Amino acid sequence: MTFQGSAAALSHTGKVRSNNQDSGYAGSNLFVVADGMGGHAGGDVASSLAIAELQPLDRTYENTADAERTLRGAVSDAAESLIDTVHLRPELAGMGTTVSAIIMVDDYAVIAHIGDSRIYLFRDDALTQITTDHTFVQRLVDSGRITPEEARYHPRRSVLMRVLGDMDPNPELDTFIMPTQPGDRWLLCSDGLSGVVDDPHTAKAMAAGLAPGRTADVLLKQALDAGAPDNVTIVIVDVGGQHPLQSGTPTIVGAASTPKGIEVPAARPGRTSWLHPARQAANEPSHFEPAAEFLEELIEEDRRRARRRRIGWFIGLVLVLGLIAAGLFGAYKWTQTRYFVGADGATVAIFQGIPPSLGSIALSQVYEDTGVRLDSLSEFDRQTVEGTIPADSLAQAQEIVARLNDRDGHTPSPSPSGSPSPTSTTAGGHG
Structure with missing residues (x-):
């Protein structure tokens, strides 16, 4: 059965990067966000190829198992496509992309996920993150070594542990099936949104009751107001609801929306010198995968960070206790002058x-x-x-x-100033 509801997709370069490496897709039954990695050229190509491989899946399915099996196969095909492309074009070596996708089958959402793009479900005024980030910092959160809030600002938050890349033809993909119901709102987004707009603000925008396109506009504005250091891609899917499906024509956004999305842009001389640090940063990859030996280095670096953090807390505590003790001692010394x-x-x-x-x-x-x-x-x-x-x-x-x-002793005492006491009389009366 064709999905009954409405959806919208949009993608924006952001305020720092010079090109859009994200791609998004909103069709009749298929919804995808892909966040490319690999620098100025490779990210565009990787996310575009992923969308191209997944787009034929936008159809009806007899059951959820069929959809899940087909989705897994398409992602593996996308990985092989990336590998073949790098063989033909070695300058793209190291490219990759995240993939977060939903296929709607009757009253179920069939979900596939790899990387750190996210899928959220907004139901009964509550926003829930459905997917788990495949990142280095998420491993630290899962092990209790840092908090989710610390993860948002960790210097290694862009290190991906799993990604659809040009090295592994059998990527480790998360797939699962969830029941959905009328009134549900699904949000698929790249970390250009989730990395700068926190969950409470996202939930507020989702709860406003606006159509999917208007809701995506609100979320994009929040990301831009927060600086939008990365590309921002948003796909919103309403199940049922008051906003009918506007057409059966799919919406493709970002790098995949143009044939140039799979072309290597010509390098721009003079743009990456130290005289143009902002432009240089705009062309640097937003994510990368660590080699095995580098991962060990990252883990050791995090241990050092944890030790420095504990030492900092201890020194701070000693200083605070010292100030309190000094204040108490000073107050006591003052009491001894009374x-x-x-x-x-x-x-x-x-x-x-x-x-x-x-x-x-x-x-x-x-x-x-x-x-x-x-x-x-x-x-x-x-x-x-x-x-x-x-x-x-x-x-x-x-x-x-x-x-x-x-x-x-019944003897009148003089006042401290030496004047007569109030009980004494002055000779001579009133004169």
Whole structure:
């Protein structure tokens, strides 16, 4: 049965690269994204050849097993096509491409995947990544050595562990079958989108209810606003839904959309010198496969990175703890410049520090026991002492004790400024 729904595909060079090495396909039953690798020329050719081999699969199938078997065979044929092309054109050696494809068969999606392009399913307002990246950093994530967020910015995030290339006629392809239902939205994309637009923003665009073409436009704009350092290719497939299938004519985008996609562009002299670093970077491959010995080197490099990260965290922790300790010590030293008068058992004492405590840690201690008994004081003075009387200095604390002692002996005490006490009278009346 022909797929019932709607789809759209678009591809953009991005803001840094000088050519588009991606290819995309949206047909009646077949949907594909291929992200080429191999530099200025090879990536174009590899992704275009992959689309050319897969395009005849855009038809109906009796069952999912038939579709899966045919899909596997077509990807193997694409690998052989890449190998044959390199034999004829050695200048393309090292080229390859990712492939993420869906064939819709009745109520099922038959999926094939190799590389780091991705397939997502948006269902019930939740976005789920269906495919697993065949990358070096994904292995690190799977082993728990780095987090998914760290993987987004890892310097080796472009190292592919599996790819459709010109060396292996039997690529290790992931294939599986998933049930699908009306209302599902499938997103196939190159890492030019998934590498710069995070899942929450992608989910928001998918949830807006726009037609597939408009949704792809929104996602592309987000990638461009984020800098789009790589080619961006997006294929969106709606199962059923309110947007009907517009035509049976397939949409081919990117390198595969033009016959030049399988031609080697002429080199442009003067474009790769140090005077033009941006243009040089634009022609460098976005992905590459490591040789076995280089993979070991990458693993050792990651171990060194992990050690440096742990050492950095330890030094940072020591510095933070040191600053906290220094702050606490400074605060304690300040408390020891303060004094107050209070009760120590049955007598009045001068304390050094401040009255509050931190749990079981006292911030004061008796500096001097004055010998003045609490029961010799008036009721008001005794309550005041028991509530503590703060002093700015030791001399002021001693002066407070002297006044208390004077009042205990019923002798008026002069105020700190030497003026008469409030209880004294001035000779001569009002004059």
